[in-house]
Amino acid sequence: MSKVDFLVIESNEVRAESILSALHFLGYHPQRGEDCVAADESTHAWRAVYVGSVADPAEAERQFALLGAAADQVPVLLARDSEWSARLCATDSPFAARIGMVEFPLRYEQLAEVMRSLYARLLGGRRGELRFVGESAPMRRVNALIRQVAPFDSSVLVLGESGTGKEMVARTIHECSPRRDRPFVAINCGAIPAELLESELFGHEKGAFTGAISARKGRFELAEGGTLFLDEIGDMSLPMQVKLLRVLQERVFERVGGTKSQRCDVRIIAATHRNLEQAIANGQFREDLFYRLSVFPLEMPALREHLDDLPVLIDEFNQRLARRGLGSVRFTTGALNALHQYAWPGNVRELCNLVERLAILYPHGDIRAADLPEKYRGRQTVDEVRGASLLTLMEEAAAPTASAGAAHAADATLLPEGGIDLKDHLADIEVGLIRQALEATGGVVAHAAKLLRMQRTTLVEKLRKYGLQGSLAA
Template sequence: MTQILVIEDSKKQGHDLSIVLTFLGESSLTVARGHWRDEATAQGVNPDKLKLILVGHYKPSLMMSLLEELTDWHDGVPLVILGDQELPDFPDRISARIVATIPLPLSYQPMLDAMHKAQVYGEHYARLRDVGSVRDYNMFRSLVGNSTSVQRIRHFMSQVADTEVTVLITGESGTGKEVVARNLHANSTRASKPFVPINCGAIPPDLLESELFGHEKGAFTGAISTRVGRFELAQGGTLFLDEIGDMPLPMQVKLLRVIQEQSYERVGGTKTLQTDVRILAATHRNLEGMIDAGTFRQDLYYRINVFPIEMPSLRERASDIPFLLNELISRLENSKRGSVRFNSAAIRALGQYSWPGNVRELANLVERMAIMHPHGVVGVHDLPRQYQPEGIDLPQVIEEAAETIDAGPASVALNSAEDALAGDPAAIPNQQGNGNLLPLNGLDLKEYLGNLERSLIEQALDDSGGVVARAADRLNIRRTTLVEKMRKYDMQR
């Protein structure tokens, strides 16, 4: 069954892509742009079963028309563009489908990255379709992970994103509460209007009212001009009240009034201004406990807690750490701030850590390791001491490093204790089907595949006594094809 549809006019490029995809265990069909739909239909391609569509390098006008045809053909198959050329500005319905671009010449890791992103897109699309509400993939682009808790949050977001309901996002610091808020706004009917955040705990109490509602000139000492507040800036859009649990009681009363009456006055002003904003709030505090202690108003709590979303701590979803590492490293590389990799023993150690700073702490660690080990591979002994498991010894490191953790490009599957310690790029197994194929320092995929192909041809010729026709039968290719390959590798009959 075809899993990947390749649209490419160049026969050589299509052949190279087919080899790479076959090497990765994927079945593919390569068709030309001019009659791609007819060929796909004739070959029985079912778009519902496709993992992705790989689109070749075309000039902008041809690219635009092709992507429009593909989008109309099926609205759930992710698109990957071959070549890292400058893409034109596509409509949202098209740009949301493009999950990755693969630079030329082809290499192993970018192809794996693209397939991983396409898989995530497909999973999210299917999940939203199941709940009857298919939306833009951007809702999930920042919500990395595949744990049960993250899937539950995605489900909640799909239910509440395009409503006008006030959402209260709770959870420890660093768990990504603002990420959820921004994604809710981006997938709401207010997406074209401003998203305005304000940290209620970072602003002195005597200035918070002015920050929220604005002030008139001369309202207080230092008010040398009229200032627009956050409510006014967010008009028609979304106001995100971060750390609302740190808001002083007097301000809670004023905020409650604005939410109830949809109107307010600037500090020092008399004119009543109408407001049309959706409020999203977040806090790391226990608001119910604060209500009991008399430091948070119960009526305000009921106003903002219409739809609660609780963010899990990182220690509660340690299985997502490989995916988060992959995402954080990709962001480092895209922003030209370096790169780093973690071997499986290091990832195992990170999974045992308690993460008091949650995802924010993990992001800081990745950036720190990229500075200390630029473009290197971090082992468990390279981690800061607090991230290393208690009582770790060398044999344990070797044993764990030999195991594979499926984490995309952020992790490396090591094949031996020597790989774990030395990161030997030459230690590449020849058996296909082994998951431990990629060496620590990467490889030249084209050269590796060429060497592998040459080695198999030599073996077939040896087994066949040098008879080309017999060797071709062993390799299941035509005799003329084998002769061409022998000429390519300068091999004598």
């Protein structure tokens, strides 16, 4: 049985039953204060408190005191018409900053949103640091799902190809949850032989098997009160799946070679790159375990599904490399276009490794398409030369005379006596080329972007930046 984690102080029987049912549904383990004589560390781990109708102030004080030291930090759900509203919401109250108001008749959606808002407020700026990098629609959805599920104890099943960041999702959920100050323990179920996995998960007693010279705690014990991440759960053997299912159902386990049952209070997050529904059909994965784990499934998109995030991902990896003392690198437009055409079977992990490799080879340098390892180049090197030739032809066609064009080209390489604002000068060149590309393609942004070897979304942003939207009407 899991530890009680939500104290409910409510004199009204109907309201008490309503709030208890809703909290159970959200994954908490609530207990009415009037049913609790004393709170013990072995049975209670307070994560929040609800305060509603207070018929007997002295009894309510006794119940509130059950929180002990947790009263200084846990979120407080407060019925809007509670007799304690003035006391808890006063400007000088230590609870004022962590109160969420609840109204009756109670609605599940309202309660869930109040809890999400409370935890977001308590986490403050820390949540921003844990946000997954990327502004594309798939990554915004991932960030939204993480924020929604983090405050609750529901089991999460993270799905996705290798290298998409499944363990990072698990760590982020843990860091954004009420369990963030307790252990996060990870285990790769596919990397440990089946005969040793039981001992790794549940621990063993001295003499349980050859080589067990002393008792040892398993991952469930090490993660007590925190989060246990079961990576590559799809590679777990069927006999081990049966044992894991029992623990998830009963929240009780025994060490290998032991007879003493131990309670466990851990949140389970599992991950796999396999198609578990197909594995169930093939008899390789238990259906009951699948439904126990996938209370909240979360699928990570492959990198090829959010290539617009390449620049911000590269910038993030550059910052990490700088913290390690490595030089950052800048990718030219041609290099970025080449990376857009690559399939990325290794996903974000492969991109991270590529950036680090290039930072070692070309510290603080500009990476051109020709500098990329051959498999990443595709036809981009040839296309760069071809694109440059097209732009040269466009410039010559736009010039009043050939001689004037040549003179302009020669002057562009000379530094004026009074100096030059290089940023503005380069912006002028960029605006000129964008105008020529739009004119050459009849104002069709997609065709102009292709001619300029950039993403359509990038060109649209530059049109906004330079106020060139009017060019599209031509």
